[in-house]
Amino acid sequence: xxxxxxxxxxxxLTKYGIKNAPVSVKEIAKQHDISIAxxxxxxxxxxxxxxxxxxxxxxxxxxxxxxxxxFTIAHELGHYFLHPNKSSFVDFRDNKKNxxxxxxxxxxxxxxxxxxxxxxxLEKDVAALASEGLTEExxxxxxxxYNVSEDAMTFRLMNLHLNPIT
Numbered sequence: 001x002x003x004x005x006x007x008x009x010x011x012x013l014t015k016y017g018i019k020n021a022p023v024s025v026k027e028i029a030k031q032h033d034i035s036i037a038x039x040x041x042x043x044x045x046x047x048x049x050x051x052x053x054x055x056x057x058x059x060x061x062x063x064x065x066x067x068x069x070x071f072t073i074a075h076e077l078g079h080y081f082l083h084p085n086k087s088s089f090v091d092f093r094d095n096k097k098n099x100x101x102x103x104x105x106x107x108x109x110x111x112x113x114x115x116x117x118x119x120x121x122l123e124k125d126v127a128a129l130a131s132e133g134l135t136e137e138x139x140x141x142x143x144x145x146y147n148v149s150e151d152a153m154t155f156r157l158m159n160l161h162l163n164p165i166t
Contacts, residue, residue, distance in 0.1 A: 005078075005082070005107065005110050005111050005114055006114050006119055008081060008082070008111070009111065009114040009115050009118060010118070010120075012028065012081070012115070013118055016028060016031060018118075020121060021117070021118075021121050021125075021145050021146040021147070022116075022145070022146050022147040023074075023115055023116055023118065023146075025070055025073040025074045025077060025115065025116070026073065028077060028115075029058065029073060029077060032056070032080070033055060033056070034056040034057065034058055034077075034080065035055075035056070035057045035058070036057075036058045036059075036060065036073065037057070037058075037059050037060070038059070038060045038061070038062035038069070039059060039060075039061070039062055040061065040062050040063045041061045041063065042063075044059075044061060045060075045061050045064060045068070045072050045075075046058060046059060046060050046061065046069075046072035046073070046075065046076050047059045047076070048076040048079045048080060050080070050086075056080055058072075058073060058076045058077075060072050060073065067147060067148060067149050068149070070116065070147060070148070071112055071116065071148065071149075071152065074111070074112035074113075074115045074116050075108045075109060075111070075112040076108070077111070077112070077115065078107065078108035078109070078110070078111030078112050078115070079104070079108050081111065082104075082107050082108065082111055083104055083107075083108075086104075113152065113155070113156045113159070116146060116147075116148050116152070117146050117148060117152070117153065117156045119160055121146075122142070122156065122157065122160060122162060123160070123162065125142060125145070126138075126142075126157070126162045126163075129141070129142075130163075133163050134157065134162070134163060139153050139154055139157070142157075
């Protein structure tokens with residue numbers, strides 16, 4: 001499934017002519033007529049709701065950081081593209097609840113990471129930055145460039161075997 005997710009993200013990037021970071025997840029949502037709204041919550045990070053007519057809606061927790069909100073939009077887009085036959089998803093702030101929900105959450109997280117930090121973009125950036133391995137400063141620079149958290153960047157680099165932090 002990991003390769004299928006990477007391939008689906010690659011198709012989206014190609015379709016919208018996205019060639020560098022940061023990827024505009026709001027623009028991708030807009031291209032699919034997905035409305036985005038924010039509201040404070042101590043219960044959820046985000047949710048995707050799809051009406052019977054196919055129109056979709058993403059709600060974000062306005063209490064979370066902009067970087068976290070970007071990840072949440074990408075995660076909900078993962079549900080939108082990967083799980084088209086399900087009408088709604090709620091992603092709780094308590095990650096333990098999400099983990100118990102199973103493989104669809106893992107898939108949406110992988111989609112979000114692939115969309116926000118595309119493999120081919122990272123491979124090019126890592127090659128240009130660090131011929132002998134990445135430092136913490138490199139990871140920080142990449143996180144800033146891709147508009148993601150340093151933890152998300154480190155995790156993505158590890159998953160792609162791009163030698164994070166030597």
